[in-house]
Amino acid sequence: MSPGPFSALSRFLGHFRWAFMPLGLLALIAVGVHAAADTLDDRLLVVVDLVDAAFDRVVGRYNLTAPLVDLLSLERRTTLARALALLWELMADGVLALPALGYREETPAPVRSPLALPRGNTWRALLVRCLRKPTTMRWIRPLATALVAVAGACTVARLVQGSVYLSWRELLGEGVADGVARGLALAALLGLLWRLGWRAVLRNLQHADAASEQHARGLAQAFVYGLPGSALVALLALAAALDASPLWSFVR
Known part of the structure; x- marks a missing residue:
């Protein structure tokens, strides 16, 4: 066929x-x-x-x-x-x-030997280094990216919800249009997080890991290196979580 x-x-x-x-x-x-x-x-x-x-x-x-x-x-x-x-x-x-x-996607690798060393940029390897060699960048940058990505997905979902509701309200009635709009908004929210959200977190984790491996040698450097930028995005991520991510509004 x-x-x-x-x-x-x-x-x-x-x-x-x-x-x-x-x-x-x-x-x-x-x-x-x-x-x-x-x-x-x-x-x-x-x-x-x-x-x-x-x-x-x-x-x-x-x-x-x-x-x-x-x-x-x-x-x-x-x-x-x-x-x-x-x-x-x-x-x-x-x-x-x-x-x-x-961000680059790796091509599927052939079957590897059980004795082969794990890849350095897998989720597991990155998280292990976060625990064994913690740095400011390794912890704050990916978490801030996750919160900001959720806020971005919520923004797009609200746009979908408002557009669908206003377009279909007269045709389907307010009740049906509201239900359809909420359903499509929730689908857009989950779709963005599924296709893009986790990749954004992974990419920033990879970037923070590479920068930490190169520059953050020792306890003092692990804390200080990247601290201004991390503090900048940490406060913004907190605002994203508290005020820009109305997750419950799509289901209640």
């Missing part, structure tokens, strides 16, 4: 997985980072207000610097908070999303 046109198309597109798979991982992480950064505007505005209030108290003590009290208006503080959120987002993209471009 000759293969159908869809099989031929699938094989043809399979030749380009080396290109669209890394781009898919990059897009999922970038969407998740953006969703998390969107929740930080108000928090950063509070921080900017506190800093501005402290600055006003200092400069307001002296006649020479008193005019600086009105240096930052509410509009300027809001703009500054948004600029800080954007800068945070771009730096987090550089830390988490750019390594995804190095």
Whole structure:
């Protein structure tokens, strides 16, 4: 039986997985980072207000610097908070999303001898090194990627849910349209995590493992190397988990 046109198309597109798979991982992480950064505007505005209030108290003590009290208006503080959120987002993209471009799929290997050494980049080997030689990068980067990937998948799922509900509400009625929209959104969420989410985590784990093996020699370096970037994405990942991942909204 000759293969159908869809099989031929699938094989043809399979030749380009080396290109669209890394781009898919990059897009999922970038969407998740953006969703998390969107929740930080108000928090950063509070921080900017506190800093501005402290600055006003200092400069307001002296006649020479008193005019600086009105240096930052509410509009300027809001703009500054948004600029800080954007800068945070771009730096987090550089830390988490750019390594995804190095994702490569290994070709299936022939049957190996039981005496052969395990591959160095398998899940098991990577996790063993995380436990035996823990570093800041090995632990924080993959966990942050996982939380951000879930936030990105939730963002896409919400878009699917809203689009389907608004398009089919008049045709099927609100109840049926809501059920169908939730079902398709849940399918999109699970599909993205199944096809892209775990690969994004694996790629960042591989990147963190390689960097740790090369640079993090000794206890002090294991903690310090990559610490600024890890701290940056850890806070963003926390925001992604708390405010940008409404998992229960798709089932309740």
